Amino acid sequence: MPDTEAPDVTPYDALLLLSFGGPEAPEDVVPFLENVTRGRGIPRERLEEVGQHYHLFGGRSPINDQNRALLAAIREDLAGAGIDLPVYWGNRNWDPYLADALRQMRDDGVQRAAVFVTSAYSCYSSCRQYRENLAEASAEVAAEGRGVPALDRFRQYYNHPGFVEPVVDATLAALAELPEAVRDEARLVFVTHSIPEAMNDASGPGGGAYVAQHRSGLGAVVDRVRQETGRRHDHDLVYCSRSGPPQVPWLEPDVNDHLAELEKGGTPAVVLIPIGFVSDHMEVIYDLDTEALATAAELDLPAVRAATPGIDPRFVAMVRDLLVERAAAERGEAPARPALGSLGVMPDRCAVGCCANARGPRPALGGQDS
Numbered sequence: 001m002p003d004t005e006a007p008d009v010t011p012y013d014a015l016l017l018l019s020f021g022g023p024e025a026p027e028d029v030v031p032f033l034e035n036v037t038r039g040r041g042i043p044r045e046r047l048e049e050v051g052q053h054y055h056l057f058g059g060r061s062p063i064n065d066q067n068r069a070l071l072a073a074i075r076e077d078l079a080g081a082g083i084d085l086p087v088y089w090g091n092r093n094w095d096p097y098l099a100d101a102l103r104q105m106r107d108d109g110v111q112r113a114a115v116f117v118t119s120a121y122s123c124y125s126s127c128r129q130y131r132e133n134l135a136e137a138s139a140e141v142a143a144e145g146r147g148v149p150a151l152d153r154f155r156q157y158y159n160h161p162g163f164v165e166p167v168v169d170a171t172l173a174a175l176a177e178l179p180e181a182v183r184d185e186a187r188l189v190f191v192t193h194s195i196p197e198a199m200n201d202a203s204g205p206g207g208g209a210y211v212a213q214h215r216s217g218l219g220a221v222v223d224r225v226r227q228e229t230g231r232r233h234d235h236d237l238v239y240c241s242r243s244g245p246p247q248v249p250w251l252e253p254d255v256n257d258h259l260a261e262l263e264k265g266g267t268p269a270v271v272l273i274p275i276g277f278v279s280d281h282m283e284v285i286y287d288l289d290t291e292a293l294a295t296a297a298e299l300d301l302p303a304v305r306a307a308t309p310g311i312d313p314r315f316v317a318m319v320r321d322l323l324v325e326r327a328a329a330e331r332g333e334a335p336a337r338p339a340l341g342s343l344g345v346m347p348d349r350c351a352v353g354c355c356a357n358a359r360g361p362r363p364a365l366g367g368q369d370s
């Protein structure tokens with residue numbers, strides 16, 4: 001970039017990619033599931049079933065390779081913008097673990113890092129739990145007596161144009177794959193991870209943010225699709241990957257049940273849009289591509305699954321935009337904060353009590369009280 005100056009990322013001297021992690025070999029599957037579900041009361045049968053999903057794909061989750069690709073793309077994007085910043089990667093549930101990433105950062109002399117989490121929405125699982133992970137790993141590394149970098153987690157980005165625009169294009173591409181005769185009447189079925197109703201009720205600063213954010217974000221997608229096609233497609237928000245004991249209510253309807261209802265009601269075709277996922281996780285390749293598409297085929301309902309953002313250049317550039325935005329804010333400036341839809345921008349630091357942990361308060365970084 002000869003003519004433009006590199007954006008200022010002071011006070012940051014590193015970027016950290018924080019993700020879920022996944023098994024990479026058959027022998028990893030059980031220990032991985034134990035890490036995920038420790039103390040979360042998930043029935044044995046559900047764990048065995050989910051283990052089978054992983055074994056169907058050779059015991060290897062796609063998520064770590066997707067994060068390796070994202071890491072490479074972020075590094076390339078930052079370098080292309082003239083930003084010279086090391087990028088680290090750590091997971092909640094599998095190697096490379098978050099605490100090891102923080103140790104490496106400490107050893108490399110990192111003082112203050114910005115944190116990008118591979119999860120776009122507010123709820124305990126997708127937001128506060130990561131903030132607890134940051135607090136716990138920081139405390140673990142700090143206890144070694146050689147310091148630990150300060151960590152600032154980015155705001156939620158479900159409504160950032162860099163997330164929404166790739167979903168719009170993926171929806172248009174999926175519509176184009178449907179037979180022309182049914183394309184105009186195709187229903188847009190947005191899918192996200194189910195969570196317990198109580199977790200949704202406690203999500204965000206005022207409660208209910210998980211569902212509200214999905215509705216607002218998918219509304220922006222539907223509007224943009226209409227601009228491109230001239231049609232406002234009927235649409236729904238439905239759920240996949242329900243877990244937990246049967247007596248605990250989770251968000252419904254399940255995507256498979258919903259497809260059966262749509263078919264009964266005469267819907268001629270559907271596009272499945274995994275709006276809750278930033279890349280093709282196991283939930284996408286198993287719950288949607290394997291299970292839901294099989295349900296649609298049984299129903300004789302034409303269905304196409306839209307792509308996730310993955311390493312779309314706009315999604316990758318969004319990470320840089322969030323970095324530059326947050327750096328400016330931390331320097332006391334008032335940066336532009338792009339956001340689509342009706343709900344506005346989420347704060348850089350979560351409100352006190354936001355996305356409460358059902359099992360009681362635990363230390364969490366990135367809050368107004370941390």
Ligand SMILES: CC1=C(CCC(=O)O)c2cc3nc(cc4[nH]c(cc5[nH]c(cc1n2)c(C)c5CCC(=O)O)c(CCC(=O)O)c4C)C(CCC(=O)O)=C3C
Pocket residue numbers: 020021022023033036037040042046047050061062063118119120123125126193194195196241242243244276280281282283
């Ligand atoms: C909201 C949400 C996201 C989206 C936000 C984000 O991306 O973080 C997400 C992502 C993911 N969830 C994943 C995997 C699992 N989630 C589980 C369990 C659970 N998820 C929950 C919620 C979420 N999960 C909840 C409320 C539970 C019940 C237990 C608990 O209350 O904690 C279980 C245990 C078995 C089961 O119960 O199904 C597994 C194996 C993977 C990796 C996939 C891969 O390998 O590609 C990813 C990206």
Ligand SMILES: [Fe+2]
Pocket residue numbers: 193
């Ligand atoms: Fe999950």
